[in-house]
Amino acid sequence: MTPPQINGDRLLARLDAFAAIGATPGGGVNRQALTRGDRKARALLTALSKARGFSVFQDDMANLFIRMEGSDGSLPPLLIGSHLDSQPAGGRFDGALGTLTAFEVLESLADAGFVPPRPVEVVAWTNEEGCRFAPGCMGARAFVEGNIPAEWEGLRAVDDGALFNDERLATVAALAPDLGHRKLGFPVIAYLELHIEQGPSLEREGIPVGIVTGVQGTRWLEVEFEGQTAHAGTTALEYRRDPLKALTAALAALYATVMSENAEARFTVGRIAVTPGSVNAIPATASCTIDLRHPQADVLDRLEESIRARLAEAAEAEAVSVAIRKTVDMAPVTFADDLISALQIAAQKAAFRTRSMISGAFHDALFLAGHAPSAMIFVPCRDGLSHNEAEYVNPEDSVAGARMFLASVLELLR
């Protein structure tokens, strides 16, 4: 038997074939979860799988599983994959590259006549993006929970289209009843996912593969200062209670300190607004969101505390009030040491240059880590762009990532 080898041309052709499903004029894809485009992509993957003789299963969250049998079919499978859904103006690689790389690994094993000691399964998780039905990573979350959270029942699609859309999660998730049925959260020996970095580091450093050691924790705060609106022309400084003055003072201080004093911290204000929003009126309220991330929970605690203190100080200085609401609190995850060691060994054997890195974004693997040892491999993407039609991965980087992924799978199967 020749050792299994990635068929680069086949992988690239598959990427093109899937990019054509839900293709947008701007060169990206709109294949939001459980839309016609997403279903078409699932159907294509199912057809390709059946044509190769793999069996296909689906669980109650419409997660899709493609199984290559192992010599001991009673052992829990090694699970590899990612997702096929996209953002409304998404890129061709976010999710699809990981899913199709995992499928290419399965095919390359089959090409070589390789029979793994245990089953290997490719998964395409449902609704990773979370833009059509919130929250994101629904498929992975339900898998890990072992059931579908009650609050998702009756959940309705939020579509951008002009037409009212009454599709409900429960209905659309009941897809493809012709497939084999799987229980949510069946045992797996480990989970491995390849994904584009969605950041600029690998590309700028010229490194083809990132070994992801964990996912940083994320907290979202909604901040609202309330002061008093008044006429811009008639109100002297001593009579002003300007909430935007307080907010900008606090933000300027936070921008100047949070990330520069904590190299691993990420501090982002993605939304800001005032009311009433009139050129010649001092605002009544000024609000913003804060997205705060760090790989360590205790550091996140300290950062959040100092942010809250700074906001309160700024409010006091301007005699305005401030209300802070935490809307997201996702703990950091550290991936399994054993798995990371295996990936490093695989990289050494195959002579891949790699770097260790923390994932800045959420991924299905973040949730899977609560169910089985999990890890991720990143490949570079152009300019760090993602969630964007211009998202792009060099063909060489796609193929190199797949080779590294195959090497890792073989290492994990040893």
Place this chain on the structure above:
Amino acid sequence: MTPPQINGDRLLARLDAFAAIGATPGGGVNRQALTRGDRKARALLTALSKARGFSVFQDDMANLFIRMEGSDGSLPPLLIGSHLDSQPAGGRFDGALGTLTAFEVLESLADAGFVPPRPVEVVAWTNEEGCRFAPGCMGARAFVEGNIPAEWEGLRAVDDGALFNDERLATVAALAPDLGHRKLGFPVIAYLELHIEQGPSLEREGIPVGIVTGVQGTRWLEVEFEGQTAHAGTTALEYRRDPLKALTAALAALYATVMSENAEARFTVGRIAVTPGSVNAIPATASCTIDLRHPQADVLDRLEESIRARLAEAAEAEAVSVAIRKTVDMAPVTFADDLISALQIAAQKAAFRTRSMISGAFHDALFLAGHAPSAMIFVPCRDGLSHNEAEYVNPEDSVAGARMFLASVLELLR
């Protein structure tokens, strides 16, 4: 002949009668320029005038003039008045108090059988507010120009209502063809206007009358920083070009210096926005408006220059670009010394406590000053609130203002 005297009860009853036209559930008025409510208010004032034997005229901008004849009808009249239109959720006193006070003065002169040496005319200027048709002070502007600017032709109403509104300025301004016709910009000897302060100073200092010595200059800037959007979680500090970081740094510095270093300056940011406006995306653009005011043109120049320098510095520090557009540039106006002296003499004779002050807001008088010697009298309003349904003037302050206004008119007619 007894000296003319303000009839306080009549003035307060008139204020109530006009507040009923376009009354809102919140206790204010919605009587935007040239709407049915505004027309009804004009019709009521016309009827009251005719009942008193005053003649009523209108010019091509629908400015309304009520004439009390003088002993020498060939002399240019003394013009007194304000406006009757309101903001969509406006107060009962902004404009109406000045117009009805001027009319009360005319009636009190007539009550006393006083024949002025020259005609006295009350004016209700069209569209001071500028919210339904922009810009504001249209009537006063056209009067001073002597014609209607070409760019106002075909101007269409911007109504808040749900129904599409195709009312055009040219059509609706051609009101009440039964009235006498007046040329735009006929000669007047002087213009005097009473208005609520729309700021907190008189009320807080317990002074019933402000003698306005001028209107500060106003400049509006639209500022837009442009950087690069990127993922909040995956983009390290060194890869960020965050336009909101630049904007908040600049604003924090400007808030901390402009008004504290220049007691007469007014610096207000009434609008702020970012794109794309996603919690977990570094903004691509961050923009705001700046409303800058000062009574002296040279200081305004210096302030604008230092604001531009600060914005450019902040842009450079974050490697983002900044574009600054000046959308309004209204020069400061100093009212006529002679008129101000006459008001001060009138106040002394009538034993009114007054203070000199600069108007922070625009008024019709700001434009009239380009046509004839002009001045203004301010009365206190509760909490400095205006452009608000809760706008309120104590009855005693309304009546005291009218007495001061009558004393001033008598002084100017001497």
